[in-house]
Amino acid sequence: MDPLSLALLGGGSTIVSSILGNNANDAVNAARAKVIAAERTRQQALDTEAQGVNNQSLGRYANFDQQQAADTARLADMFKAPVTTFNTAQTTNPLPATPSDLVARDLTNRNAIASNYVANQGDALANLRSFGDLMGTIGRGQAQDAQAVNQIGGFKKGSQAVEQLELDSANNAGNSYKALSDLFGGLGKVGLTAGLSGSFAPAAAAVKPAVGNLAASLAPNGSNVFASGATPFLTYGA
Template identity: 40%
Template structure:
């Protein structure tokens, strides 16, 4: 049961990590898709940007209305002078508008590319941040698995206690006294009825046995009638 709890906790930690990695990958893919879409229809975007730039460049000449201001007749002078001034002003406005369109078209490419490049740099920063989140989440997984390995500690402890009690029971069974119905080992009761070494020693005489005590009195050759006395 403890091992099953460890396996289940480990599987949950791994599944949670896979879910986090997939979510972060989806976020990075969405940012990358936005970055790639910046160059979709680039020619049309460039034309629109050229129009916007040309309008911005014409504004000092045309003002808010978008048309050149009218030429006022001078207080003194002939109509020829007024007409000539109006004609020159009209030519200057037309030339300024042409230059504004040309400058807008010239700058549209670099202006649009610079804008997209800044947006791409921002997207790259976001992708890098997501990558850091992915690495950080992956670095936490070993600690989560380590914590999961202790999920079954309680059951393991109970199992260890049960195993210890079982060993104690086995030892107690092996060390129990034999049944009275079994034959007992023989004992030595011939020495005063005591089966111990001390009892055996107590039954022996105080002096050690000698050869004379075992065979009676030793023969004596001290008699004068002994024919072997001569030597």
Template identity: 40%
Template sequence: MTIAGIALSAGSTIANYSAQSKIQSARNDAMAAERIRQNGLDQEAQALNTKSQDSYQDFGAKEEQKAANLAEYFTGQQVAEPSQEAALPTAANNLVIREEAKQRGKAKAFTDRTGSALGELRAFGDLLGDNSRLQARDATQIGQIGGFKRGSSNVLGYELDAANQAGGGMKMFGDILGGLGSVTMSSGLSGGSLFGLGGAGAGVPKVGTRIPVPTPRPTLGALYGGV
């Protein structure tokens, strides 16, 4: 029984080691998955941050392009034709016609210069406003990514708790083997046998054990006074 107890205890140790290995493997997988998630979210946040910083590169060239776009918009507006009542009477004199065309050209040149100047004036503010709106949007997305990172970190605790149950069945089996091994080894050390038949020294009194002496039964003569 002592040998059987040692074998059961060894089996318990192996089972517990296997259970602990499963638990550790599951915990490592959970931690690795969390690192992958966190790294992916960090890369997204870094990409947004880099895009926001790049929006201010070559600011001068972008400002010139914005001024040109605004000037084209302002100078490209078509002036509405006046109504028939407000229109100037048509003239048949060539001098009048040429003078009218000359003045219209001067007015168009003035409006073009004004539109170009207005485009240059508004280019800086418009470009800065566009960049600020894009930055605000990127900052909102970065904040959302930060929320995802916190949520993922909170979920990791539950994943680790689930990983701790990965070797539950094997651990229970190891505990059972350990209990049986302890009981069997204690019985074997106390002189028991595996099949309940006793060991080699079964039935032999131990050294120092007091052997009881049977008391003889009284005879009839002793009971009646020696008759």
């Protein structure tokens, strides 16, 4: 193949190599952008979930008075409810009937007084304990919320660690283009080197006789200036 064709093929291969290199860079950039977008979506979803847990934790104090009133009623019902023990069956048997109206009325009054006392004590104890019971319930809920937020934070860190692995994998997205780019780049260098070397070779071959003819024309009477017997240099100190 003539040198000019080799040079043209080498130049074309170099251009193709450059195009393939750009395609490789585009593939890597697109893969990395996809990974970053996916990570951003995951982080935003986790942030939204964490914000929801925080709002839930703060909302536990909403309508505190109403919550305390409901807790007071619940505790009062619990305190006033009859307690069942091993001796309940024996202690709840009705007293024998009495023929005296005075005794019956007195017994009814005393039972009413005892029932009212139990009810008042249940209400008072419920009012006393409702605040602390409600605060304890809210505190337990907020502790669970804090654990959930910490867990979400762990998920965020884990997602960031996975992102680095995904980015490393994305850097290999253009390997096929890179391999072809290196191949065509090598062919381009070989073609350009061979073509340029072949182009200058005839010129160098033509220069050699011209230099020889010039030297012969400058010699006196066409003789060699360095002929046998001539002393072109003087050696001092000989």
